[in-house]
Amino acid sequence: MTVRLAAPGRRRWLRLAGAAGLAACAALSLPRPAAAAEWPTRPVKIVIAVAAGSTGDILARSLAQRLEGIWKQPVIVENKPGAGGVIGTEYVVNATDGHTLLLGTQSSILPRFTTKNLKFDPMTDLVPVYKVINYQLVIAVNAETAPKAKTLRELVDLSKSSPNGLFFAGTGQTSVFNLTMALLNKSLGMKYTPLDFNSIGTMNLAAMRNDAQFLVNTPSSMKSQIDSGKLKPLAAISAERYASFPELPTLAEAVGYKGYLPLLWAGIFVPKGTPAAVVDRIAHDFSTLEADKAFRGSIESKLSGRMVASSPSAFAKQLAEEANVWKNLFAEMNYKPE
Structure with a gap:
């Protein structure tokens, strides 16, 4: 979800979106980072915390098919549903092969506020790489x-x-x-x-x-x-x-609603410790997909959403702002993690 507020908050969101767009354009115009020139060196796994046949599954498999052509390696979609997204997210947090990505949603960060004794912190143990799509709601x-x-x-x-x-x-x-x-x-x-x-x-x-x-x-x-x-x-x-x-x-x-507008989104994350050059390489390649009008049109018509121009820094800023909204909401609800 992207934070969208009326008045000054709305202007802030527009500036953020503009920054993301500029970052994406820059990623397309610059050569791939030299340190990541040979990545990937083995099959890449995209993990989703939802069942096969779901909207997220359809998106992941569509992305994987195109990324195989860019990365010249098999791209495997692995479904790990359960526990409100915790199972799939934790699997990626603990991945050490350097070739495991998470196609996550709000369910990837919400456990920080909803799950007692969570073994990881999604805000620090995952690196946001690229917001892929905002779904219609x-x-x-x-x-x-x-x-x-x-x-x-x-x-x-x-x-x-x-x-x-x-x-x-x-x-x-x-x-x-x-x-x-x-x-x-x-x-x-x-x-x-x-x-x-x-x-x-x-x-x-x-x-x-x-x-x-x-x-x-x-x-x-x-x-x-x-x-x-x-x-x-x-x-x-x-x-x-x-x-x-x-x-x-x-x-x-x-x-006449003028408040916060939640957006359901999906984006790419990698485990903490992934080299910055690899993060930039992945973001660059997702920018290439977003810029492909035919591919973007196919995804948007199929999944009732809008692919967006993004970058690691813009996605991270959006997540931080959104996490603060959820934190305040759970406090108002007096919700106790279970």
Whole structure:
């Protein structure tokens, strides 16, 4: 997620994004670092902390296919789901072969605040290399709720008018979807109870069955349900409208929202101690992929997201700012790591 705030915070984000873009352009125009000229010398492994077939898995395999042509080595995608992302992240933290990368998300840094006796610190034991993509996120309702809440404003009002409020389909108190809703609700003021499910698929199914009335998810993860009318997006969690959903209002347009805008992202990390020249080499090569218009267009249309120009320094700064937001949210929630 990239920190996006209104007014001065928004300007700060734009400056940061601009810096990332300049860094990426510089990476493309300069020769690869001499110290990393021979890297990789063996097959490269991209670890993801999610199951096969997921959005992250599709992204990883698409990247791997293209990177094999650049690196002239096999690029293997390894799925290590479980424990809220801890298993896959810890595996990369402990890797010593110099050829193991993590395609991580918020789930890679959130355990710092959610997991008791964590054996590593994701903010110091991982080196951020390149943010790859910002995914689209929407607030959606099911077909039974849609006639009663045609807009986000009506959904907020509906939640307040119901004696028990509404049910929200999520994947756990500390998941990206639940935390996104908790952040947004500081301004929305909805009356709701989270119901937690063990996967995105069961989360969607619960909403379609009306076990829960609304959810936060990516359009790509709900495509068939949106196309069939079983789920209906009400608002884009974004500062601008999505090109793929031009009729969908932003939160600001829907309810005048002016607060923090969480973004679901995926990015590349390597273990602490990886030589700086190798980090720069990897960032350079991911810049090459981002600059490929055909490849970028294919990824963005397939995964409902936007590939971004990035750099190690810009990604690290974004992570530090975002980690501070999560830290404050968990403090407000009085959440105790488990």
